[in-house]
Amino acid sequence: MMHNLALTQATGLEEIAVTSPFDGTLVGTVVETCAASVDALLERARRGAQIARTLPRHKRSAILETAAAAIEASREEFALLIAKEAGKTITQARKETIRCVNTLKLSADEAKRNAGEVIPFDAYAGSESRQGWYTREPLGIIAAITPYNDPLNLVAHKLGPAIAGGNAVLLKPSEFTPLSAVKLVEVMIESGLPEEIITVAIGGPELGKALVAARDVRMISFTGGFATGEAIAKTAGLKKLAMDLGGNAPVVVMENCNFDAAVEACVSGGFWAAGQNCIGTQRILIQRPIYQQFKAKFVADTKKLKTGNPLDADTDVGPLISEKAVSRAIAMVERALAAGATLLCGHKPAGNLYPPTVLEDVPISCDVWGEEVFAPIVILQPFDGLADAIGLANGPDYSLHAAIFTNELEAALETASKIEAGGVMVNDSSDYRFDAMPFGGFKYGSMGREGVRFAYEDMTQPKVVCINRLKP
Protein backbone atom coordinates (compact mmCIF):
# COMPACT_ATOMS: atom_id res chain seq x y z
CA MET A 1 0.00 0.00 0.00
CA MET A 2 1.37 3.41 -0.94
CA HIS A 3 0.00 6.50 0.74
CA ASN A 4 0.91 9.80 -0.78
CA LEU A 5 -1.65 12.46 0.18
CA ALA A 6 0.16 14.61 -2.35
CA LEU A 7 -1.51 17.83 -1.33
CA THR A 8 -0.69 17.52 2.31
CA GLN A 9 2.97 16.66 2.14
CA ALA A 10 4.12 19.72 0.29
CA THR A 11 7.68 18.84 -0.57
CA GLY A 12 8.00 15.22 0.42
CA LEU A 13 11.23 13.58 -0.63
CA GLU A 14 12.12 10.18 0.70
CA GLU A 15 9.79 7.24 1.01
CA ILE A 16 9.52 5.81 4.54
CA ALA A 17 8.93 2.06 4.71
CA VAL A 18 6.53 1.15 7.51
CA THR A 19 7.29 -2.36 8.72
CA SER A 20 5.61 -4.80 11.08
CA PRO A 21 7.20 -4.81 14.55
CA PHE A 22 6.38 -8.54 14.69
CA ASP A 23 8.28 -9.86 11.66
CA GLY A 24 9.70 -6.84 9.83
CA THR A 25 7.52 -7.31 6.74
CA LEU A 26 6.62 -4.23 4.74
CA VAL A 27 3.19 -2.86 5.68
CA GLY A 28 3.23 0.20 3.43
CA THR A 29 5.16 3.30 2.47
CA VAL A 30 4.63 7.01 3.00
CA VAL A 31 6.45 10.01 1.63
CA GLU A 32 8.54 11.74 4.27
CA THR A 33 8.03 15.47 4.81
CA CYS A 34 11.33 17.30 5.05
CA ALA A 35 11.63 19.77 7.90
CA ALA A 36 12.60 22.49 5.39
CA SER A 37 9.10 22.38 3.90
CA VAL A 38 7.45 23.56 7.11
CA ASP A 39 6.85 27.06 5.68
CA ALA A 40 4.83 25.52 2.83
CA LEU A 41 2.90 23.38 5.30
CA LEU A 42 2.14 26.45 7.40
CA GLU A 43 0.97 28.42 4.38
CA ARG A 44 -1.49 25.63 3.64
CA ALA A 45 -2.55 25.39 7.29
CA ARG A 46 -3.21 29.17 7.40
CA ARG A 47 -5.61 28.78 4.46
CA GLY A 48 -7.09 25.79 6.27
CA ALA A 49 -7.66 27.90 9.40
CA GLN A 50 -9.58 30.53 7.38
CA ILE A 51 -11.77 27.85 5.80
CA ALA A 52 -12.31 25.98 9.07
CA ARG A 53 -13.47 28.98 11.07
CA THR A 54 -16.21 29.81 8.55
CA LEU A 55 -17.44 26.24 8.22
CA PRO A 56 -20.87 26.21 9.91
CA ARG A 57 -21.22 23.97 12.92
CA HIS A 58 -23.79 21.73 11.22
CA LYS A 59 -21.26 21.04 8.44
CA ARG A 60 -18.41 20.27 10.86
CA SER A 61 -20.77 17.92 12.68
CA ALA A 62 -22.04 16.24 9.51
CA ILE A 63 -18.47 15.63 8.24
CA LEU A 64 -17.48 14.02 11.54
CA GLU A 65 -20.64 11.86 11.55
CA THR A 66 -20.00 10.78 7.95
CA ALA A 67 -16.37 9.93 8.75
CA ALA A 68 -17.46 7.89 11.79
CA ALA A 69 -19.91 5.91 9.64
CA ALA A 70 -17.26 5.34 6.95
CA ILE A 71 -14.75 4.02 9.48
CA GLU A 72 -17.37 1.76 10.98
CA ALA A 73 -18.13 0.41 7.51
CA SER A 74 -14.46 -0.37 6.82
CA ARG A 75 -13.57 -1.26 10.41
CA GLU A 76 -11.86 -4.52 9.50
CA GLU A 77 -9.46 -2.73 7.15
CA PHE A 78 -8.58 -0.22 9.86
CA ALA A 79 -8.13 -2.96 12.45
CA LEU A 80 -5.79 -4.91 10.17
CA LEU A 81 -3.71 -1.82 9.51
CA ILE A 82 -3.37 -1.09 13.25
CA ALA A 83 -2.43 -4.71 13.98
CA LYS A 84 0.14 -4.74 11.18
CA GLU A 85 1.87 -1.42 11.79
CA ALA A 86 1.60 -1.16 15.60
CA GLY A 87 1.68 -4.88 16.45
CA LYS A 88 -1.50 -4.70 18.54
CA THR A 89 -3.43 -7.96 18.53
CA ILE A 90 -6.22 -8.01 15.99
CA THR A 91 -8.82 -8.24 18.79
CA GLN A 92 -7.41 -5.14 20.46
CA ALA A 93 -7.10 -3.34 17.12
CA ARG A 94 -10.82 -3.98 16.44
CA LYS A 95 -11.67 -2.41 19.81
CA GLU A 96 -9.52 0.62 19.02
CA THR A 97 -11.32 1.08 15.70
CA ILE A 98 -14.73 1.10 17.36
CA ARG A 99 -13.46 3.57 19.95
CA CYS A 100 -12.32 5.83 17.11
CA VAL A 101 -15.85 5.72 15.63
CA ASN A 102 -17.23 6.81 19.01
CA THR A 103 -14.63 9.57 19.41
CA LEU A 104 -15.68 11.05 16.08
CA LYS A 105 -19.39 10.75 16.96
CA LEU A 106 -18.78 12.51 20.28
CA SER A 107 -16.91 15.23 18.39
CA ALA A 108 -19.84 15.61 15.97
CA ASP A 109 -22.14 16.17 18.96
CA GLU A 110 -19.77 18.65 20.56
CA ALA A 111 -19.62 20.78 17.41
CA LYS A 112 -23.33 21.50 17.79
CA ARG A 113 -23.62 21.52 21.58
CA ASN A 114 -20.88 23.63 23.05
CA ALA A 115 -21.06 27.03 21.31
CA GLY A 116 -20.97 29.35 24.33
CA GLU A 117 -23.16 30.72 27.08
CA VAL A 118 -25.16 33.72 28.20
CA ILE A 119 -23.33 35.77 30.85
CA PRO A 120 -25.54 36.51 33.89
CA PHE A 121 -24.80 40.24 34.14
CA ASP A 122 -27.66 40.70 36.60
CA ALA A 123 -26.11 38.28 39.11
CA TYR A 124 -24.41 41.19 40.91
CA ALA A 125 -25.65 44.75 41.37
CA GLY A 126 -24.24 47.37 39.03
CA SER A 127 -24.26 45.53 35.68
CA GLU A 128 -28.00 45.14 35.13
CA SER A 129 -27.98 47.42 32.11
CA ARG A 130 -25.73 45.04 30.23
CA GLN A 131 -26.50 41.90 28.31
CA GLY A 132 -24.13 39.56 26.63
CA TRP A 133 -22.73 36.17 25.96
CA TYR A 134 -19.52 34.41 25.09
CA THR A 135 -18.93 32.26 22.07
CA ARG A 136 -16.36 29.48 21.69
CA GLU A 137 -14.01 30.58 18.90
CA PRO A 138 -11.34 28.49 17.18
CA LEU A 139 -7.68 28.97 18.11
CA GLY A 140 -6.43 28.75 14.49
CA ILE A 141 -3.73 26.20 13.73
CA ILE A 142 -3.27 23.32 16.16
CA ALA A 143 -0.22 21.06 15.87
CA ALA A 144 -1.23 17.50 16.81
CA ILE A 145 1.68 15.16 17.60
CA THR A 146 0.81 11.56 18.37
CA PRO A 147 2.49 8.32 19.59
CA TYR A 148 2.56 4.83 18.12
CA ASN A 149 0.60 2.80 20.60
CA ASP A 150 -3.02 3.76 19.68
CA PRO A 151 -2.27 4.97 16.16
CA LEU A 152 -5.89 5.60 15.18
CA ASN A 153 -7.94 6.60 18.20
CA LEU A 154 -5.36 8.95 19.68
CA VAL A 155 -5.25 10.78 16.35
CA ALA A 156 -9.06 10.94 16.34
CA HIS A 157 -8.93 12.41 19.87
CA LYS A 158 -7.10 15.40 18.41
CA LEU A 159 -8.67 15.73 14.95
CA GLY A 160 -12.29 15.31 16.16
CA PRO A 161 -12.38 18.10 18.79
CA ALA A 162 -10.12 20.38 16.71
CA ILE A 163 -12.43 20.16 13.69
CA ALA A 164 -15.54 20.45 15.88
CA GLY A 165 -14.07 23.69 17.25
CA GLY A 166 -13.38 25.17 13.79
CA ASN A 167 -9.59 24.80 13.77
CA ALA A 168 -7.04 23.70 11.19
CA VAL A 169 -4.68 20.88 12.17
CA LEU A 170 -1.04 20.22 11.40
CA LEU A 171 -0.86 16.51 12.15
CA LYS A 172 2.37 14.65 12.76
CA PRO A 173 1.66 11.03 13.60
CA SER A 174 4.31 8.69 14.97
CA GLU A 175 6.93 7.80 12.36
CA PHE A 176 6.42 4.14 13.40
CA THR A 177 2.69 4.10 12.66
CA PRO A 178 1.69 6.79 10.15
CA LEU A 179 -0.55 4.60 7.97
CA SER A 180 -3.63 4.46 10.21
CA ALA A 181 -3.48 8.24 10.65
CA VAL A 182 -3.16 8.87 6.90
CA LYS A 183 -6.08 6.54 6.22
CA LEU A 184 -8.16 8.39 8.82
CA VAL A 185 -7.37 11.73 7.14
CA GLU A 186 -8.30 10.28 3.75
CA VAL A 187 -11.68 9.24 5.17
CA MET A 188 -12.22 12.72 6.62
CA ILE A 189 -11.57 14.29 3.22
CA GLU A 190 -13.81 11.77 1.46
CA SER A 191 -16.45 12.68 4.05
CA GLY A 192 -16.43 16.29 2.88
CA LEU A 193 -13.74 17.96 4.98
CA PRO A 194 -12.10 20.75 2.94
CA GLU A 195 -8.65 19.28 2.51
CA GLU A 196 -6.65 22.32 3.67
CA ILE A 197 -8.14 21.87 7.15
CA ILE A 198 -5.76 18.99 7.87
CA THR A 199 -2.13 19.09 6.80
CA VAL A 200 -0.25 15.87 7.42
CA ALA A 201 3.49 15.93 8.08
CA ILE A 202 5.27 12.59 8.08
CA GLY A 203 8.54 12.22 9.95
CA GLY A 204 10.27 12.02 13.29
CA PRO A 205 11.56 14.31 16.05
CA GLU A 206 13.23 16.91 13.76
CA LEU A 207 10.03 17.53 11.86
CA GLY A 208 8.05 17.59 15.12
CA LYS A 209 10.44 20.19 16.49
CA ALA A 210 10.02 22.42 13.43
CA LEU A 211 6.21 22.31 13.78
CA VAL A 212 6.39 23.07 17.49
CA ALA A 213 8.66 26.06 16.84
CA ALA A 214 6.42 27.60 14.15
CA ARG A 215 5.12 30.98 15.30
CA ASP A 216 1.65 30.61 13.70
CA VAL A 217 0.85 27.43 15.58
CA ARG A 218 -1.45 28.44 18.44
CA MET A 219 -1.59 25.18 20.36
CA ILE A 220 0.37 21.96 20.57
CA SER A 221 -1.71 18.95 21.44
CA PHE A 222 0.84 16.29 22.29
CA THR A 223 0.55 12.67 23.37
CA GLY A 224 3.78 10.82 24.06
CA GLY A 225 6.61 10.37 26.53
CA PHE A 226 7.90 12.71 29.25
CA ALA A 227 11.26 13.41 27.62
CA THR A 228 9.54 14.44 24.40
CA GLY A 229 7.03 16.52 26.35
CA GLU A 230 9.87 18.36 28.08
CA ALA A 231 11.63 19.00 24.75
CA ILE A 232 8.39 20.35 23.26
CA ALA A 233 7.77 22.64 26.22
CA LYS A 234 11.26 24.12 25.79
CA THR A 235 10.81 24.75 22.06
CA ALA A 236 7.20 25.91 22.06
CA GLY A 237 7.50 29.42 23.50
CA LEU A 238 4.18 31.13 24.21
CA LYS A 239 1.83 28.51 22.84
CA LYS A 240 -0.95 26.68 24.54
CA LEU A 241 0.16 23.16 25.48
CA ALA A 242 -1.89 20.04 26.06
CA MET A 243 0.35 17.24 27.31
CA ASP A 244 -0.88 13.67 27.58
CA LEU A 245 2.16 11.87 28.92
CA GLY A 246 2.99 8.60 30.63
CA GLY A 247 1.76 6.76 33.71
CA ASN A 248 2.61 3.79 35.93
CA ALA A 249 -0.79 2.84 37.25
CA PRO A 250 -1.13 1.39 40.75
CA VAL A 251 -3.96 -1.04 41.52
CA VAL A 252 -4.98 -1.67 45.15
CA VAL A 253 -6.44 -5.13 45.82
CA MET A 254 -8.24 -5.42 49.19
CA GLU A 255 -8.80 -8.75 50.91
CA ASN A 256 -12.59 -8.28 50.79
CA CYS A 257 -12.77 -7.87 46.99
CA ASN A 258 -14.24 -10.10 44.29
CA PHE A 259 -11.00 -12.07 43.98
CA ASP A 260 -11.44 -13.68 40.56
CA ALA A 261 -12.65 -10.44 38.97
CA ALA A 262 -9.65 -8.58 40.44
CA VAL A 263 -7.14 -11.11 39.08
CA GLU A 264 -8.75 -11.13 35.66
CA ALA A 265 -8.78 -7.32 35.42
CA CYS A 266 -5.16 -7.07 36.61
CA VAL A 267 -3.95 -9.62 34.04
CA SER A 268 -5.78 -7.79 31.28
CA GLY A 269 -4.70 -4.34 32.50
CA GLY A 270 -1.07 -5.37 32.87
CA PHE A 271 -0.58 -7.03 29.51
CA TRP A 272 -3.06 -5.30 27.14
CA ALA A 273 -1.19 -4.12 24.05
CA ALA A 274 1.92 -5.81 25.48
CA GLY A 275 1.93 -3.21 28.26
CA GLN A 276 2.30 -0.37 25.73
CA ASN A 277 -0.57 1.47 27.32
CA CYS A 278 -0.25 4.69 29.30
CA ILE A 279 -2.90 3.51 31.82
CA GLY A 280 -1.71 -0.12 31.88
CA THR A 281 -1.48 -1.77 35.31
CA GLN A 282 2.14 -1.58 36.47
CA ARG A 283 2.12 -1.91 40.27
CA ILE A 284 -0.38 -4.22 42.02
CA LEU A 285 -0.62 -3.57 45.76
CA ILE A 286 -2.24 -6.54 47.49
CA GLN A 287 -3.49 -6.70 51.08
CA ARG A 288 -1.22 -9.10 52.93
CA PRO A 289 -3.75 -11.81 53.96
CA ILE A 290 -4.49 -12.60 50.29
CA TYR A 291 -1.04 -11.86 48.85
CA GLN A 292 0.09 -15.48 48.33
CA GLN A 293 -3.26 -16.56 46.93
CA PHE A 294 -3.33 -13.57 44.54
CA LYS A 295 0.26 -14.14 43.46
CA ALA A 296 -0.40 -17.83 42.69
CA LYS A 297 -3.44 -17.15 40.52
CA PHE A 298 -2.03 -14.02 38.88
CA VAL A 299 1.18 -15.78 37.83
CA ALA A 300 -0.70 -18.92 36.70
CA ASP A 301 -3.13 -16.86 34.58
CA THR A 302 -0.30 -14.74 33.18
CA LYS A 303 1.53 -17.87 32.06
CA LYS A 304 -1.57 -18.90 30.07
CA LEU A 305 -1.35 -15.78 27.86
CA LYS A 306 -0.21 -16.54 24.34
CA THR A 307 2.51 -14.27 23.00
CA GLY A 308 2.92 -14.22 19.23
CA ASN A 309 1.68 -13.02 15.86
CA PRO A 310 -0.76 -10.14 16.40
CA LEU A 311 -2.80 -11.27 13.40
CA ASP A 312 -3.62 -14.66 14.95
CA ALA A 313 -7.03 -14.60 16.59
CA ASP A 314 -5.79 -16.42 19.72
CA THR A 315 -2.77 -14.18 20.41
CA ASP A 316 -3.03 -12.25 23.67
CA VAL A 317 0.28 -10.37 23.62
CA GLY A 318 1.93 -9.02 20.47
CA PRO A 319 5.39 -7.53 19.99
CA LEU A 320 6.93 -4.38 21.39
CA ILE A 321 7.30 -1.64 18.80
CA SER A 322 11.08 -1.93 18.31
CA GLU A 323 14.30 -3.62 19.37
CA LYS A 324 15.08 -0.50 21.37
CA ALA A 325 11.87 -0.92 23.37
CA VAL A 326 12.77 -4.56 24.10
CA SER A 327 16.28 -3.61 25.24
CA ARG A 328 14.83 -0.95 27.52
CA ALA A 329 12.43 -3.47 29.12
CA ILE A 330 15.24 -6.00 29.61
CA ALA A 331 17.50 -3.38 31.19
CA MET A 332 14.81 -2.21 33.62
CA VAL A 333 14.13 -5.77 34.79
CA GLU A 334 17.86 -6.58 35.07
CA ARG A 335 18.41 -3.50 37.23
CA ALA A 336 15.50 -4.54 39.48
CA LEU A 337 16.85 -8.11 39.77
CA ALA A 338 20.30 -6.77 40.63
CA ALA A 339 18.69 -4.63 43.35
CA GLY A 340 17.06 -7.70 44.96
CA ALA A 341 13.78 -8.21 43.07
CA THR A 342 12.46 -11.72 42.38
CA LEU A 343 11.36 -12.84 38.92
CA LEU A 344 8.09 -14.83 38.99
CA CYS A 345 7.68 -15.40 35.25
CA GLY A 346 8.59 -14.05 31.80
CA HIS A 347 11.69 -12.06 30.85
CA LYS A 348 12.72 -14.35 27.97
CA PRO A 349 12.52 -12.22 24.82
CA ALA A 350 12.40 -13.58 21.27
CA GLY A 351 12.90 -10.82 18.72
CA ASN A 352 10.47 -8.03 19.53
CA LEU A 353 8.28 -10.40 21.54
CA TYR A 354 8.82 -9.79 25.23
CA PRO A 355 6.65 -12.17 27.29
CA PRO A 356 4.45 -11.06 30.19
CA THR A 357 6.83 -10.63 33.12
CA VAL A 358 5.98 -10.51 36.82
CA LEU A 359 8.26 -9.31 39.62
CA GLU A 360 8.04 -9.11 43.40
CA ASP A 361 10.29 -7.74 46.18
CA VAL A 362 11.09 -4.73 43.98
CA PRO A 363 12.81 -1.93 45.95
CA ILE A 364 10.88 1.28 45.39
CA SER A 365 14.10 3.00 44.39
CA CYS A 366 14.12 0.95 41.14
CA ASP A 367 13.06 2.66 37.91
CA VAL A 368 10.73 -0.26 37.15
CA TRP A 369 8.75 0.92 40.20
CA GLY A 370 8.92 4.68 39.85
CA GLU A 371 9.01 5.21 36.08
CA GLU A 372 6.73 4.11 33.28
CA VAL A 373 7.76 0.67 31.94
CA PHE A 374 5.58 0.72 28.77
CA ALA A 375 6.20 -3.01 28.37
CA PRO A 376 4.46 -6.14 29.74
CA ILE A 377 6.05 -5.94 33.19
CA VAL A 378 3.99 -6.01 36.39
CA ILE A 379 5.14 -5.70 40.01
CA LEU A 380 3.36 -7.40 42.94
CA GLN A 381 3.68 -5.76 46.36
CA PRO A 382 1.95 -6.64 49.67
CA PHE A 383 0.56 -3.99 52.04
CA ASP A 384 -1.09 -3.95 55.47
CA GLY A 385 -3.42 -0.96 55.95
CA LEU A 386 -5.15 1.08 53.26
CA ALA A 387 -3.13 4.16 54.23
CA ASP A 388 0.09 2.24 53.38
CA ALA A 389 -1.34 1.27 49.99
CA ILE A 390 -2.32 4.85 49.20
CA GLY A 391 1.16 6.04 50.25
CA LEU A 392 2.81 3.48 47.95
CA ALA A 393 0.42 4.30 45.11
CA ASN A 394 1.17 8.02 45.39
CA GLY A 395 4.96 7.62 45.48
CA PRO A 396 5.89 8.42 41.86
CA ASP A 397 5.85 12.01 40.67
CA TYR A 398 3.30 11.45 37.94
CA SER A 399 0.13 9.45 37.52
CA LEU A 400 -2.67 9.03 35.04
CA HIS A 401 -4.98 6.30 36.32
CA ALA A 402 -5.25 4.11 39.42
CA ALA A 403 -7.70 1.41 40.52
CA ILE A 404 -9.00 -0.32 43.63
CA PHE A 405 -10.75 -3.67 44.02
CA THR A 406 -12.89 -3.84 47.16
CA ASN A 407 -16.41 -4.64 48.33
CA GLU A 408 -16.20 -1.94 51.01
CA LEU A 409 -17.72 1.37 50.03
CA GLU A 410 -15.68 3.34 52.57
CA ALA A 411 -12.36 1.94 51.24
CA ALA A 412 -13.39 2.76 47.68
CA LEU A 413 -14.34 6.34 48.58
CA GLU A 414 -11.22 6.85 50.72
CA THR A 415 -9.00 5.66 47.88
CA ALA A 416 -10.85 7.67 45.25
CA SER A 417 -10.38 10.77 47.38
CA LYS A 418 -6.73 10.27 48.40
CA ILE A 419 -5.07 8.76 45.35
CA GLU A 420 -3.51 11.48 43.24
CA ALA A 421 -4.42 10.48 39.71
CA GLY A 422 -6.48 11.79 36.81
CA GLY A 423 -8.87 8.84 37.19
CA VAL A 424 -9.58 6.21 39.86
CA MET A 425 -11.39 3.07 38.72
CA VAL A 426 -13.33 1.12 41.35
CA ASN A 427 -13.65 -2.62 40.68
CA ASP A 428 -12.36 -2.12 37.17
CA SER A 429 -9.02 -2.30 35.44
CA SER A 430 -6.76 0.74 35.67
CA ASP A 431 -6.90 0.87 31.88
CA TYR A 432 -10.63 1.36 31.61
CA ARG A 433 -11.27 4.48 29.56
CA PHE A 434 -14.48 5.77 28.03
CA ASP A 435 -13.79 8.38 25.40
CA ALA A 436 -16.18 10.97 26.84
CA MET A 437 -14.33 10.99 30.22
CA PRO A 438 -11.91 13.84 30.98
CA PHE A 439 -8.56 12.13 30.52
CA GLY A 440 -5.18 13.29 31.74
CA GLY A 441 -2.65 13.09 34.53
CA PHE A 442 -1.93 14.62 37.92
CA LYS A 443 1.39 16.00 39.13
CA TYR A 444 4.46 16.50 36.90
CA GLY A 445 3.75 17.35 33.28
CA SER A 446 -0.03 17.39 33.48
CA MET A 447 -1.50 20.04 31.17
CA GLY A 448 -4.95 19.96 29.64
CA ARG A 449 -7.35 17.08 29.29
CA GLU A 450 -8.48 14.84 26.46
CA GLY A 451 -11.92 13.27 26.30
CA VAL A 452 -13.85 14.99 23.58
CA ARG A 453 -15.64 17.78 25.44
CA PHE A 454 -12.53 18.67 27.42
CA ALA A 455 -10.18 18.71 24.43
CA TYR A 456 -12.75 20.79 22.54
CA GLU A 457 -12.73 23.33 25.36
CA ASP A 458 -8.91 23.39 25.35
CA MET A 459 -8.99 23.87 21.58
CA THR A 460 -11.40 26.82 21.58
CA GLN A 461 -11.28 30.23 23.23
CA PRO A 462 -14.12 32.27 24.69
CA LYS A 463 -15.00 35.59 23.06
CA VAL A 464 -17.25 37.91 25.04
CA VAL A 465 -19.86 40.16 23.45
CA CYS A 466 -21.20 42.72 25.93
CA ILE A 467 -24.00 45.20 25.11
CA ASN A 468 -24.77 48.18 27.29
CA ARG A 469 -28.44 48.96 26.66
CA LEU A 470 -28.43 52.36 28.38
CA LYS A 471 -25.69 53.97 26.31
CA PRO A 472 -26.87 55.91 23.21
Ligand SMILES: NC(=O)c1ccc[n+]([C@@H]2O[C@H](COP(=O)([O-])OP(=O)(O)OC[C@H]3O[C@@H](n4cnc5c(N)ncnc54)[C@H](O)[C@@H]3O)[C@@H](O)[C@H]2O)c1
Ligand atom coordinates in the same frame (compact mmCIF):
# COMPACT_ATOMS: atom_id res chain seq x y z
N1 LIG B 1 -1.49 10.11 28.27
C1 LIG B 1 -1.89 9.59 27.13
O1 LIG B 1 -3.00 9.82 26.65
C2 LIG B 1 -0.97 8.67 26.37
C3 LIG B 1 -1.52 7.80 25.46
C4 LIG B 1 -0.67 6.97 24.73
C5 LIG B 1 0.69 7.04 24.90
N2 LIG B 1 1.19 7.90 25.82
C6 LIG B 1 2.62 7.94 26.06
O2 LIG B 1 3.35 7.90 24.82
C7 LIG B 1 4.61 7.25 25.02
C8 LIG B 1 4.85 6.21 23.95
O3 LIG B 1 4.75 6.74 22.69
P1 LIG B 1 6.04 7.13 21.79
O4 LIG B 1 7.16 6.23 22.12
O5 LIG B 1 5.54 7.23 20.40
O6 LIG B 1 6.32 8.58 22.38
P2 LIG B 1 7.42 9.65 21.90
O7 LIG B 1 7.40 10.73 22.92
O8 LIG B 1 8.70 8.98 21.60
O9 LIG B 1 6.87 10.18 20.48
C9 LIG B 1 5.60 10.78 20.38
C10 LIG B 1 5.57 11.70 19.16
O10 LIG B 1 6.44 12.81 19.40
C11 LIG B 1 7.29 13.01 18.26
N3 LIG B 1 8.52 13.66 18.71
C12 LIG B 1 9.65 13.10 19.19
N4 LIG B 1 10.54 14.06 19.56
C13 LIG B 1 9.96 15.25 19.29
C14 LIG B 1 10.36 16.62 19.46
N5 LIG B 1 11.55 16.94 19.98
N6 LIG B 1 9.51 17.60 19.10
C15 LIG B 1 8.29 17.29 18.61
N7 LIG B 1 7.85 16.03 18.41
C16 LIG B 1 8.67 15.01 18.76
C17 LIG B 1 7.46 11.60 17.72
O11 LIG B 1 7.92 11.63 16.40
C18 LIG B 1 6.04 11.05 17.88
O12 LIG B 1 5.20 11.49 16.82
C19 LIG B 1 4.52 6.64 26.41
O13 LIG B 1 5.24 7.42 27.32
C20 LIG B 1 3.04 6.68 26.73
O14 LIG B 1 2.72 6.71 28.09
C21 LIG B 1 0.39 8.72 26.56
